[in-house]
Amino acid sequence: MNDFWPVIDVLAHLTGSWRVRRSVRDLASGAEGEFTGGTVFRPFGEGEDGDGDGGSGGGGDRARRGGAGHSGPGLLHRESGTFRWQGVTRPAQRTLRFLPGERPGTASVRFADGRFFHDLDLTDGRYVADHPCAADLYRGEFSVYDEDRWRSVWRVGGPAKDLVLTTDYTRLS
Template identity: 65%
Template sequence: MGGFWPVADVLEHLAGQWRVERTVRDLTSGDEGLFRGITVFGPLEGGGLLHEESGTFTWQGVPRPAERTLRFLPGAAPGTADVRFADGRPFHELDLTTGRYVAEHPCAADLYRAEFTVRDADHWRTVWRVGGPDKDLVLSTDYARVG
């Protein structure tokens, strides 16, 4: 890859619908799962975006419906986002002005560390590394704009 694609305003950039493909690898067991679905970043009352993801997650050969909801609120600096769980708890900041951002989220005994990269106007990726006493996971997600 020849570098990153800078994003002036993360909320403006993410608005719309994205195809999602995520691999989940358990580095301890060697098990691997696959999520395929759609993420919609729609307007949130009061400003920001509501991130709604739905699709099918297949783990150990068993497909199951899966979904999650996040809130992407305007961040402290112009063009950035304050990402929160559906219930409003803080998740992480997001600043894609350089096309790349590293975020961390401590969760009980686990640490979630992500790298966000933007390839171009229609493609971006996240790679989460999750480590803790009972977890050693890598979640790689590719997003491609729909339409």
Template identity: 55%
Template sequence: FRPDAAGGGLLHSEEGQLSWGGTVAPVSRTLRVRPRPDGTAAIEFADGRPFHDLDLRTGRWTAVHPCAADRYEGTFTAVGPDTWHLEWRVGGPAKDQLLCSVYRRLG
């Protein structure tokens, strides 16, 4: 995370490789994290569109994001102070997949 000078809050940047159908390609995205006074946060796409809420006060959170006719259901699990897991279950007429990620703090 780094400060979001343009809109307050924090920027969450991801970079990695996507393997799909035998092809490997570099991928990246940036999300805006807008903390709230109660310890939760609003997550937005880089262009400011709403993505989902996030509440890790208990260490686990499930968020739902509709994307056209598809439905994304994400389960966030804090494993420790420097690691968290995310599973997106995606279903609908265009998609049927499970995306699993492990996030670790650099440093």
């Protein structure tokens, strides 16, 4: 997979439901784990509690094409599934906020509590972002392969961690 698929509007492109598969490798210990589940990107305000719960999270043709025209304050990203680590499987979930970025078609990714995580610009189909966390550095590489498949690879290095997290996303129809 060497060719990347340019995305005109990252928020419109991500809107919808995705199957998620993540491998986690601890390079120091050799331990490996895996997350499997799904994620939904939906506009703020959709759903029963006003922050994105409870809706179906459909994508629509515009989102699949990655075309311009996303409106609203941003997307709520809800991921849930199971994480298997050292023989133990348990439920796992996370929430992120994807807000319109400084330039049209880009995003500012925030943690659930509003703290900045990283910028995201997929206009070339590929993007590298850094996130310092205490003494560790998270470096994420995002690659879009086509309208229904993308990947993130986070390399986490520092005194506390030495990890590689590879996540493949496949759009659900």
